[in-house]
Amino acid sequence: MQTECICLGLLTTGPKSGYEIKQFLSGPLNQIMSLSFGTIYPTLNKLLVDELVSCKQKTQEKKPDKKIYSITKKGEKWFKKSLMENSVEWLRSGNYGDQVKSEFLMIILFSEFLPKETRELVINERLLFAKQILALLQYDGPMTSTGAQLRNTPQGSFLRGLMTNIISSGITYIEQNRNKLGK
Amino acid sequence: MQTECICLGLLTTGPKSGYEIKQFLSGPLNQIMSLSFGTIYPTLNKLLVDELVSCKQKTQEKKPDKKIYSITKKGEKWFKKSLMENSVEWLRSGNYGDQVKSEFLMIILFSEFLPKETRELVINERLLFAKQILALLQYDGPMTSTGAQLRNTPQGSFLRGLMTNIISSGITYIEQNRNKLGK
DNA sequence: GAATATATATATCAATAAGATATATATAGC
DNA sequence: GCTATATATATCTTATTGATATATATATTC
Numbered sequence: 525m526q527t528e529c530i531c532l533g534l535l536t537t538g539p540k541s542g543y544e545i546k547q548f549l550s551g552p553l554n555q556i557m558s559l560s561f562g563t564i565y566p567t568l569n570k571l572l573v574d575e576l577v578s579c580k581q582k583t584q585e586k587k588p589d590k591k592i593y594s595i596t597k598k599g600e601k602w603f604k605k606s607l608m609e610n611s612v613e614w615l616r617s618g619n620y621g622d623q624v625k626s627e628f629l630m631i632i633l634f635s636e637f638l639p640k641e642t643r644e645l646v647i648n649e650r651l652l653f654a655k656q657i658l659a660l661l662q663y664d665g666p667m668t669s670t671g672a673q674l675r676n677t678p679q680g681s682f683l684r685g686l687m688t689n690i691i692s693s694g695i696t697y698i699e700q701n702r703n704k705l706g707k
Numbered sequence: 708m709q710t711e712c713i714c715l716g717l718l719t720t721g722p723k724s725g726y727e728i729k730q731f732l733s734g735p736l737n738q739i740m741s742l743s744f745g746t747i748y749p750t751l752n753k754l755l756v757d758e759l760v761s762c763k764q765k766t767q768e769k770k771p772d773k774k775i776y777s778i779t780k781k782g783e784k785w786f787k788k789s790l791m792e793n794s795v796e797w798l799r800s801g802n803y804g805d806q807v808k809s810e811f812l813m814i815i816l817f818s819e820f821l822p823k824e825t826r827e828l829v830i831n832e833r834l835l836f837a838k839q840i841l842a843l844l845q846y847d848g849p850m851t852s853t854g855a856q857l858r859n860t861p862q863g864s865f866l867r868g869l870m871t872n873i874i875s876s877g878i879t880y881i882e883q884n885r886n887k888l889g890k
Numbered sequence: 891g892a893a894t895a896t897a898t899a900t901a902t903c904a905a906t907a908a909g910a911t912a913t914a915t916a917t918a919g920c
Numbered sequence: 921g922c923t924a925t926a927t928a929t930a931t932c933t934t935a936t937t938g939a940t941a942t943a944t945a946t947a948t949t950c
Contacts (some may be wrong), residue, residue: 525810527935533817536710543899552829554802557810560937565901590899604820614810615829619737621810623908627708627797629869630737634716635861637787638794646798653803678887679816686880688814693876697869698782704861710907726928743908747928770915772929806937 525614527559527567532576532595532603539580539594542568552661552674555687568593576602632705640706647702654695661688708797710742710750715759715778716785718806722763725751735844735857738870751776759785760796815888823889830885838876 534545542564549559560706568591576599582590595603615621628650635643661684674680717728725747731741750775754760759782778786798804811833818826830863844867857863 525813533813534846536817536820555805555807555815556808556809558802558808562938564934580852586789607814607817607820608822608825610823611814611829612832615814615832617810619741620833621806621814622738623739623741624738625806626739626804629866630708630713630716631790631794631798631804633739633866634719635862636860637719637790639791641795642791646794649795649798650803663807677819679818682888683812683816683885685884686877690873690877694869694873698870701865701868706867724928745909746907773928
């Protein structure tokens with residue numbers, strides 16, 4: 525999926541700045557997709573030139589100015605068309621639509637070369653992190669910009685449920701089988 | 708984790724060509740890590756210059772020549788040192804050692820803009836693919852170069868088990884909840 | 891009280907990596 | 921005979937990351 529489509533898709537739920545898009549992709553959605561500032565800002569500029577988004581400068585007190593991007597009607601049309609025409613092709617690309625790079629699991633694969641203490645530290649930290657993500661997914665308190673778009677839609681609940689399910693069963697497996705890794 | 712370390716780590720289980728490294732990372736291990744040819748070949752050349760690997764040209768009948776790379780003693784030392792010194796730092800990088808880009812889950816997030824038929828097709832294809840990965844993970848027949856290194860070591864069995872567990876529970880969740888996505 | 895770290899916000903650039911293409915040969919299927 | 925796929929390496933353009941720069945305010949630590 526092109527970066528353009530990802531940004532446009534996120535903008536369908538309401539206007540956002542580049543910083544807010546990054547924040548959103550740094551929350552629970554980071555388990556699904558990540559983009560860096562170096563990708564987000566040039567993409568928004570490109571979308572602006574192509575008139576798929578519009579931009580309002582918002583002066584903020586005590587903070588740098590915000591550029592709020594909104595998807596235009598032209599942008600919505602383009603996004604929906606692109607999604608319909610390409611989703612099957614995107615799905616079939618690469619590892620059937622997934623590209624995963626897990627430092628953690630590579631360290632585990634190579635952990636025979638690691639002292640027991642380091643291996644245990646790595647596993648403990650990772651479990652802690654996974655439990656933090658779970659807490660974030662299950663959080664139902666006041667809305668933060670970070671978690672907002674994963675709520676109130678069937679798609680958001682589906683994804684939250686799926687992530688919760690996968691992460692939980694991963695934690696259980698690691699806790700029950702970590703002893704098999706070691707001396 | 709640097710590409711250098713990944714290649715060296717994979718070479719600790721025996722000499723391999725660049726093509727075989729790519730094959731290995733295109734099997735079940737693709738759920739954990741992926742590298743392209745444009746990354747693998749330059750990395751192997753760099754490792755050769757630094758004398759962390761050695762190379763034997765192998766002329767093959769009816770096929771292009773193979774360059775078989777072996778990790779050197781210098782390479783083993785460097786790899787183990789790097790792993791020990793950096794694994795905790797690698798783990799803490801980015802999304803705690805994970806970088807995921809899932810076209811499939813982004814399509815699901817945006818699926819309100821998709822006709823029901825396309826959404827169903829995407830989910831069906833993805834479930835089929837997941838089940839193929841499961842079969843590959845559970846395969847215990849004659850060894851292929853692709854699956855070899857995930858066997859016979861505690862680390863390999865641990866990862867195979869973890870992947871099986873996560874993928875299975877993902878499949879179950881999708882099958883039981885896909886109806887909640889639709890009209 | 892001063893120094894440091896963190897958060898908000900955008901932008902750019904070097905280094906890295908992906909994806910496409912080129913080259914060459916063999917086999918398998920239609 | 922034609923096309924697709926598999927083996928094998930290499931290169932090149934494009935895309936992306938990760939680091940850095942800039943600016944200001946707040947929170948935390950010494």
